[in-house]
Amino acid sequence: MAELSTRGTAGLQVGRRDRAAKRRLVVMVHRSKAQIETGKAWQKLNFRSIYDHVPQQCLPWGREEIMSRKLKVFVGYDSREDIAWQVCRYSLLRHASEEIEVYPIKQTLLREVGLYSRGKDNASTEFSLTRFLTPYLAAHDGWTIFVDCDFLFTVDVKSILDQVSDEKAIYVVQHDYTPANAIKMDAQVQTSYPRKNWSSFILFNNAHPLVKALTPQVVNSETPAYLHRFSWINDDKLIGELPLRWNFLVGEYPKQDEVPAAIHYTNGGPWFTNWQNVDYGDLWLAEKDLYEEAIRADKSA
Template identity: 35%
Template sequence: MQNQSSGAPLRIFIGYDHRQAVSYNVLQFSILRRCSKPIAVTPIVLPTLPMTRSGLTPFTYSRFLVPWLCNYQGWAMFLDIDYLCLADLAELFALVDDRYGAMVSKNVKRFEWASMIMFNCGHPANRVLTPSYVQDPEQCRNPHAMDWLPDGLVGDLPREWNHLVGYDPPRKDAKLVHYTQGMPIFEETTGSEYRAEWLAEHEASNSTLGWQELMARSVHAANTPDGRKVAKLHPAALSAN
């Protein structure tokens, strides 16, 4: 059980990369429309943090500041930007166990364990994860292998919560889909598993109802001489009112 207030939002951090903002937008949308509990989604933006160390992505190392960002209290989740959420993350938070310092899906590619981490931010072992520690490659050498924690403090989560497209055998019940070799929108990733699902989510995340459905009954609408509803800024509305 997680040791934070039952009414507190579930804290979800996503590594942000300005080069692929569309990935962030689709992921956070896929999370919020499926979660059954209040959530707080926070992008980890490297220029806003007291460290500069980066790798293939700006969040290669900054992900390990989640416990620090949470003031070493409660549970919080980290996700790479190249995911799609197809399930209720409240279900995942319900699986956490206070015995562990962190929980990951221990899939076949160990370097991908850190792509989705459930951090027990209040665990004493995580207090080493300070900006100065994570910044220093001599101290923080291989954090993606969870090397700051003894093996006994790294819990295991079901594989459907970190399905590695292109590495794991195909499955139809993935709850978190990780496009490890690139988002399924590129020519190079044609044929990606869960491509149709990502494209559908992208379309939904960029959709809206029309102005009439959203605004026609609001105080910002006005009638035209011929009885149409338009925004008050419309010339026909200005001449009629």
């Protein structure tokens, strides 16, 4: 595991704004240290990525020096579905042909460091709107993925980059459907709205000006509809379309002969008592077994 450098905090200026940035940095470091789980063989956390959240002017060196060139994947985290996040991350890392970075988007932590300040809402998940902070958190000009925690990956996620164009701002699977169930997950009411589930898997082109403009100020002030319907993209031609296999909605589409690349248990997965017999549920349970086996192996090593 990378050793945490102290030169970032030592190099911060003594101005009021810089002291605030330093406090945020310290909070991020200590909270991240406390949240490291076991699984050293398949999970590595580079503390330097924490510096991505500090304003450029507060750093004594360029952000490029500490930025990773790897694909970054941010997974929506919900405290009710911790095991879903763990299995999603494990499936991403297990199938990766190259090292990738996978991070949870935790609303509590984002609030603590001042990046998310909206009031409480009636959203079905804790990451309903924090997902749109993904490009800001990634802090690089490459491609970055956001994905809900209730996904299972069956292929190398980096292969998605073989089919993208730098001219697009984002890529999504452009679903057009009416939900088959009135209730989902743990008794949550199912809602229907334009472009539903487009935002459950987003491939962001962080170099695009419209993506760069998706700042915390925008995320904290605009309406949920504005964010989820991608109204911040002023030309629909800038929204690239991914094949269905990259966001296959279990229970909304017939089961496929070929296993999808990214299986989305959008109505509920096997980690919920009432959703044990869903399509591809056996694959998720098998991945969970592999994850738990890896945890046991690391603890006994």
